[in-house]
Amino acid sequence: MIQPALSVPVYRIGLYTGIAIVVANMVGTGVFTSLGFQVLSIRSGFALLMLWLIGGVIALCGALCYGELAAALPRSGGEYHYLSRIYHPAVGFLSGWVSATVGFAAPTALAAIALGRYVSTVWPEVHAGLLSLAAVVLITAVHLISQRAGSRFQVVVTALKVGLLLLFIGAGLVSEPQPLGFVPAASDWHQLLTPAFAVSLIYVSYAYSGWNAAVYIAGEVEQPQRNLPRTLLIGTALVALLYVLLNYVFLRTTPLDTLAGQLEIGFLSANQLFGVGIGQMMGLVIALLLVSTVSSMIFAGPRIIQTMGEDLPALRWLARRSRSGLPVRATLFQSLLTVLFIVTATFEQVLVYAGFVLNLFTFLTVLGLFVLRWRQPNLPRPYRTWGYPLTPLLFLALNGWTLVFLLRDKFQESMLGLLTVAIGLLVYAVLTLVGRIRSRQTIGEASRSAE
Numbered sequence: 001m002i003q004p005a006l007s008v009p010v011y012r013i014g015l016y017t018g019i020a021i022v023v024a025n026m027v028g029t030g031v032f033t034s035l036g037f038q039v040l041s042i043r044s045g046f047a048l049l050m051l052w053l054i055g056g057v058i059a060l061c062g063a064l065c066y067g068e069l070a071a072a073l074p075r076s077g078g079e080y081h082y083l084s085r086i087y088h089p090a091v092g093f094l095s096g097w098v099s100a101t102v103g104f105a106a107p108t109a110l111a112a113i114a115l116g117r118y119v120s121t122v123w124p125e126v127h128a129g130l131l132s133l134a135a136v137v138l139i140t141a142v143h144l145i146s147q148r149a150g151s152r153f154q155v156v157v158t159a160l161k162v163g164l165l166l167l168f169i170g171a172g173l174v175s176e177p178q179p180l181g182f183v184p185a186a187s188d189w190h191q192l193l194t195p196a197f198a199v200s201l202i203y204v205s206y207a208y209s210g211w212n213a214a215v216y217i218a219g220e221v222e223q224p225q226r227n228l229p230r231t232l233l234i235g236t237a238l239v240a241l242l243y244v245l246l247n248y249v250f251l252r253t254t255p256l257d258t259l260a261g262q263l264e265i266g267f268l269s270a271n272q273l274f275g276v277g278i279g280q281m282m283g284l285v286i287a288l289l290l291v292s293t294v295s296s297m298i299f300a301g302p303r304i305i306q307t308m309g310e311d312l313p314a315l316r317w318l319a320r321r322s323r324s325g326l327p328v329r330a331t332l333f334q335s336l337l338t339v340l341f342i343v344t345a346t347f348e349q350v351l352v353y354a355g356f357v358l359n360l361f362t363f364l365t366v367l368g369l370f371v372l373r374w375r376q377p378n379l380p381r382p383y384r385t386w387g388y389p390l391t392p393l394l395f396l397a398l399n400g401w402t403l404v405f406l407l408r409d410k411f412q413e414s415m416l417g418l419l420t421v422a423i424g425l426l427v428y429a430v431l432t433l434v435g436r437i438r439s440r441q442t443i444g445e446a447s448r449s450a451e
Helices: 015-026 035-039 045-072 079-086 089-103 105-122 128-145 151-173 186-191 195-208 214-220 224-253 265-274 276-311 313-319 328-344 347-375 390-409 411-450
Strands: none
Touching (some): 015 224, 035 045, 035 195, 035 224, 045 186, 045 195, 045 224, 045 390, 089 105, 089 276, 089 347, 089 411, 105 128, 105 265, 105 328, 105 347, 128 276, 128 328, 151 224, 151 265, 151 276, 195 224, 195 347, 195 390, 224 265, 265 276, 276 328, 313 328, 347 411, 390 411
8 A cells, every 4th residue: 555645844934034034144254345346436425325225226126037037937047047938948048157167166266356355454464365365265175075955054243244334334334424425416416327336336236246046945935925025125125224324434434545446444443443353354354354255256156167067067066066975077067166256356357357248148138038928928927027028127227327338438348258158159059069969979879779
C-alpha cells in the first residue's frame, strides 16, 4: 500500500518580515561613500537632496515593476530568466553574463576599495590598496573552507547598519548647522536638468541597489497581491527616508569643500559630529560593515556563475563543486575579476562602469513589462504593477535619461560597459556553436550505434 506523501508546511513571509528583507537588501555602503563625488559638480543643498529623493523614486518604481514579473514568471534567475522568456535566450544570457562578471565582482571591488580607504584614513600607515586586495583574498579563503551561511550574522550586521544611520541622523539634527541652504532658488531647479545631475544619479543608484533583489521573495510572500506591493512600497520608502535624512545631516554638518572628492564621507561627518577620537572609531565601524558587504557578495555571486555553468555545457567547468558542495571554481573566477577591478581602476571608474551596464539591463527588464503584457495578455499575474503604465514609464524615462548623459559625459566608462556586453554576445555565439557541434556529434554517435 502506497502511503500518501506528507504535506510539508511552507513558511510564508509576512508583511513585517518582507519589509525587513527589503531594507536588509538595500542598506549598503554607497550612502557612506558616494556624496563626495556628487559634491564635485553640484553645490546646491536642495539639488543634492533631490538626487537622493529621485533615486528613491526610481528604486520604488523599479521594484514595483519587478514585482509583477516575479509573480508572472516565478522561476528563479531574475533578469537571466525574465529576459530569456520576454526577448530571446541571447538577451537572457547577456544579463547573466553581466551579473556574473560585473553585477557582483564590481560591487565587491567597490566595497573592498572603500574598506581600504576607511581603514587607511584612521591608520595612515596602512596601504589602502593592499588592504583591499588582502580582504578579498582572505574572505574568499573563508568561503572556500566553510559553507555555513551566517544568516543571523547578516541580520545583525544589517541592524548595525540601520542603527548607525539612526545614530548619525539623531546626532546631526541636534548639532550646529553649516551655512548651506536647502530652500530651492531658480538656479537650483535648473541644476536638476544638467548632465552632472544625471551622472550623479548613478552614484545614488549604487547606494539604492538591492531593490531588485527584493522581488525574489515574491513566491514566498503571504497574500502576495496584498502584501507584496505594501512590502516594496514601505521598505523602499523607509530606506529612501533614511538616505535623504542621512545626507541632509552630512551636508548640514560638514563643509562642502571638506566632502568634495572624498570617499570616506561617514568618517568625515563623524569627525564633525563626535570629534576626532570617536570619529575614528566610527570609521572603523563602517569598515567592519564593509567586510560584511564583501563577504555577502563573495558568497552569493558565484551561485549565479554556477547556475549558468549548469545551463550551458561549455561552461560546465564553472559549475563543478567541491566534495563539501562548495562552488570553488566559480568563487575563484569571481574573486579574480574582483582583484582585476581593484588593481586596474579607481572607485569612481568602477562605480560608473558598473552602474551603466547594470542600469542598461534593468531598463530592458522594465521595458519587458510592456512587451510581456502585449505578447501574453492572458498570462496569470498574481500581482500587477501599481500605477501601470505610469510607474514603468517614469522608471524608463529617468533611467534612460541617466544612460544617455552617461554615454555623453562618461564616454570611456560607458564604452567599457558596452564592450563587456559585446564580449558576452561573442561568448554566447561561441557557446551556441559548440553546443550545436556537440549535439550533431551525439546524434551521429546514436545513429551509428543504431546501425
